[in-house]
Amino acid sequence: MSNTEHRRQGVSRRGALAAGGGIAASLTVGRIPVAEATPDSASADVVVIGAGISGLTAARRLIQSGVSSVLVLEANDRVGGRTLDLEVGNGVVTEGGGEWVGPGQDRVLGLIDELGLSTFNTYVDGKSVYLRNGNRQTFTGMTPPLGPDALADFVQLQTRLEQMASTVPAEAPWTAPDALTWDGMTLGGWLDSNSLSAEAEWLFTLGFTIIFAEDPHETSFLRALHAIGSSGGIGHMFNTTGGSQESRIAGGPQLISLRMAEQLGKRVVLGSPVTEIGQQNEGVIVKSARAEVRCRRVIVAMAPADAERIRFTPELPVRRAALQRKWRNGTESKLFAVYEKPFWREEGFSGQAFTDLPITPYVADNSPPDGSVGILVTFMGTAGSGDGLKWSDALLDDPAARRTAFLDDLTKLFGPKAAQPVRYLEKSWLNERWIEGCVSTRAPGTLTRYTDAARAPVGRIHWAGTETGILYEGYMEGAVSAGERAAEEVRELL
């Protein structure tokens, strides 16, 4: 099936949801009103809150295990959460949110396969660009052309970080021997004190800023080590081929959620923000904008910061409540320049670049698999400090300045054709109503203070969402494994 056909399906996807079966026949699916409520229609064995990858996986796995009375309540008028495919014209999509998958991410790769979707290799053929302090160089392969001192320093930093990460248990990072010390520090602070070369520190800062969508000076060092240890190591985190950025999903990653939602049919209720979860002895009452549902168990499948908008009665235990209040998700935007063709490929370039230019710390080729149009993407965060990335106030606040700076940077990297896109797009994750941020990071102190509160059930409430994943927390892989774990937890208790 072509991308165009997928997108056409997307237009009628809400119709497809409405056509499915399930207990929610009384509720409104998307914008399509269906039958009137009946008294017992608003009850279910399990209510899943959040129709991102994690919540939909949980619902689907429950149904596959024989629990058919499942309802998914989603605040937004679409499924997919932090995966969002943007239409760039002629049915072509590009990834506004979650994008890459790689080896070792077995749960999400298995799910992609199960749903009849496929992946394709991220385009990295040819020369990549490395531009720092005005010096533009090209290179092939994975390793930017660092000077010998910077390269030696990069290796010593990587070796030490990975050695420390190997002492951090994936399931319980707060039990690492040096957990308290490391959770009291930041990744940026550690890099400041342990880097011998400004260039190696800058490159680490660039990589981690994009991965955590946060300034490393605001990220707990323990969380950084946990991520390194539970996400395949630094090489895996940073690399395309053989690493976490190896592949993309044909038709866009939002298709994972759209396919699951199609299968779940009327069990998925859109536009239905949950405002209250009340636990009683015999069950739970979930109140949302569109439904009041009685159920036996609830799975809350979203970032802890998002769960903070829900009122819980009785009140949540202190550690969980404090965790939600203090939880931070990093936030960044993606900027896209769309061209008639990926012209850089014809000139021997991969489209990939690492730079210290104002708005393009990292550039990647985001074109569709057939290269029918060319797309370059970069990431823009909100903060920067020390030797890290700095986005000026003008770039942060002025869309026109951003566009100009982006095209200027791309022109420096790939020549004058880069100044002539047919389209320019932005996706900011700052202005989503129901989603606090992109990927999980943690402020210092929160891992050791709140330990297992992200995952530990509270009575009949269970927690999913990538932030509760043991491996690849923050990635789509973590979202899938968390959904599966929560479904299993609930199934055993029904």
Ligand SMILES: Cc1cc2nc3c(=O)[nH]c(=O)nc-3n(C[C@H](O)[C@H](O)[C@H](O)COP(=O)(O)OP(=O)(O)OC[C@H]3O[C@@H](n4cnc5c(N)ncnc54)[C@H](O)[C@@H]3O)c2cc1C
């Ligand atoms: C810019 C960006 C780039 C990324 N890049 C990658 C990448 O390359 N590879 C990768 O693996 N991952 C990447 N990620 C992360 C990945 O997208 C997420 O880990 C994953 O999609 C999270 O899924 P989830 O189901 O856990 O949470 P979400 O997708 O956040 O789903 C939670 C859902 O809950 C809903 N919700 C919130 N509050 C309520 C409420 N009160 N009532 C009802 N519903 C509610 C939300 O609307 C949302 O739909 C990226 C994310 C972003 C934003």
